[in-house]
Amino acid sequence: MRRWLLPEHIEDILPDGARTVERLRRTLLDLFEVHGFEIVQPPLLEYTESLLSGTGRDLDLATFRLVDRLSGRQLGVRADHTPQVARIDAHLLNREGVTRLAYCGSVLHTLPAGMTTTREPIQIGAELYGHAGLEADLEVLRLMSRALAAAGLERLHLDIGHPRIYRALTEGAGLGAEEAETLFHAVQQKDAPAVLAMGAALGEERAEAIARLTRLNGDAAVLDEARKALPKNPAIARALDELARLAREVAAPGIEVSFDLAELGGFNYESGVVFAAFAPASPDALARGGRYDEVGRSFGRARPATGFTMDLRRIASLVGATPRPPAVLAPCVEDPALDEEVARLRAAGEIVIADLSGHDDARAELGCDRILQSNEGRWSVVPLKGN
């Protein structure tokens, strides 16, 4: 076998791509910072007990396991930052009021989420803790749109859902854990016949209402339709009002909003609104977020929480490569005056590359369009011929 082949769904990022990733990373972390979100960096490795505490089965399956040679206990490589950042909010910062945190780092997944999906997303995201009101969801949703716009993706489609509607419809149905999971997946997959087939367990009326949920997706008309089609229930009415308010307040040029009342969120810990952003021609979400008040509970301190996350590799691939700016070549000459001029140019942000002797044939690879030239002891930058 060739030693330099990488595992499937694992990739190097070469300079033109790495420059884009680095630029986006800085732009987004700076954007989060001016919104009051403070950066934290949780570890790549934790005991699986805490890493997977309070999270769902999807995250469990996505997590690589290792054995700790120091403790003999099982470790996991993080597959998601959200539970880690919730742990930091709950136990390390331990603030009483609102806490805003941001992060950026690689995560690993045992299996790719799709045919063209990486197993090493570079997750970047923001989380807002301590506020249960819709203003927090709105702040996070706006920040997500601004982040994508700052990355250069100004035309967006936002899809918003509210799993609390599904919860209100299933509440008191008395399903066992297995039936509950079957129903959850049927709704996630918009499989109305599968929902109706559970009529015996759910009761016919309830099954029909849940089946209707799977068809409630589309533009603002969906909310009116839902008000008519779903049972009268204060929790459902409030959820529909919240969706209408979010859509109204997040509206901006280039942003199109739709609703999906059968969208129940990703890793099973969402407890309020959920949202996802799509580029016009892209079937996979660019960013996902929502409310997940329950995550802190397993650490002994449930706090209201809402946030979003995206994969910088994905965003960078849409934004495109960033070629290196043309550089200045510094000849291989010992002269303190040259060293000074090189230092001055570099301090001003110019890329200056030292020409090491013996590589004249491959000089074009360096990407220099100018060269430092001496004229009566004074060094100045002149165009480099033949480039």
Next chain:
Amino acid sequence: MRRWLLPEHIEDILPDGARTVERLRRTLLDLFEVHGFEIVQPPLLEYTESLLSGTGRDLDLATFRLVDRLSGRQLGVRADHTPQVARIDAHLLNREGVTRLAYCGSVLHTLPAGMTTTREPIQIGAELYGHAGLEADLEVLRLMSRALAAAGLERLHLDIGHPRIYRALTEGAGLGAEEAETLFHAVQQKDAPAVLAMGAALGEERAEAIARLTRLNGDAAVLDEARKALPKNPAIARALDELARLAREVAAPGIEVSFDLAELGGFNYESGVVFAAFAPASPDALARGGRYDEVGRSFGRARPATGFTMDLRRIASLVGATPRPPAVLAPCVEDPALDEEVARLRAAGEIVIADLSGHDDARAELGCDRILQSNEGRWSVVPLKGN
């Protein structure tokens, strides 16, 4: 057990520390860039065959193993960027001339290197490929010193060694692999009696010369001493000349240079000069580097290579925490004029935090020293009382 405890030698980085890490990361990557080093980002995960190809036993032991659920093959989590970046130089960029690459990312170690050492260093470094001459080592050594100075560590102690001297002394001794390893470790640990005890295998004269090596460390006088104490040999003479030249050319205010002729490098792949930087009061190296021309060989393309690496966690801990700059509070009021002023302040780099209602008691936690106030419909920033 408490669910939020982390494994030993694994730590979160909280906001005040994460800000320092992020600032240093940017400063150093920018410094590398203006020197012509292009950023790459190799994956966290590779087949162990390629990840550990051509590297030594230390790296092998430091590497966490996993099973790939896609291929059934063994994967390793990277414990060092150097072999990965060499692979990128050898097979992906495949340039003829000089290539300069930089990287920054977490690595994992199965066991900590010392009592107070992390198992998740954030490695940042630079590598120069394709030039065998000492100018390349000098460029890298200078870049390392400049990087530490840019991080704020201006007083440095540089320790330089040249494993080729040891190689010249052991060449043709005909040691078996096990004896060679015993001798290597004895010299690394400056254990002269252990070297002399191998007199039968090495020959007395050779053993005495190698034992003398273990005492050859200190200031410039060491080079003169070595010229007298070591056998006449052109490879040794040239190595001593190279050390003298490096020391002369790297000299700068605040930098103290010493030599250690028994320093043989870290992961066993060094093939030329090796160097390490120390802070005045610190026993552990802050940064390490050297020449390791052999790494590319296992990928079928051995190229001259020299570079250095350091741990941003370590550097950040010496530099200290970065508190958040004071922020501006934006009251919870719906007013497009307020939104505009908030956007203007944020675009100018001010941190503006939205005040969510109901958290007045915990407002001090937000770290705001100013507030936006309306005066006849115009919003302006005024000092926030009680902070």
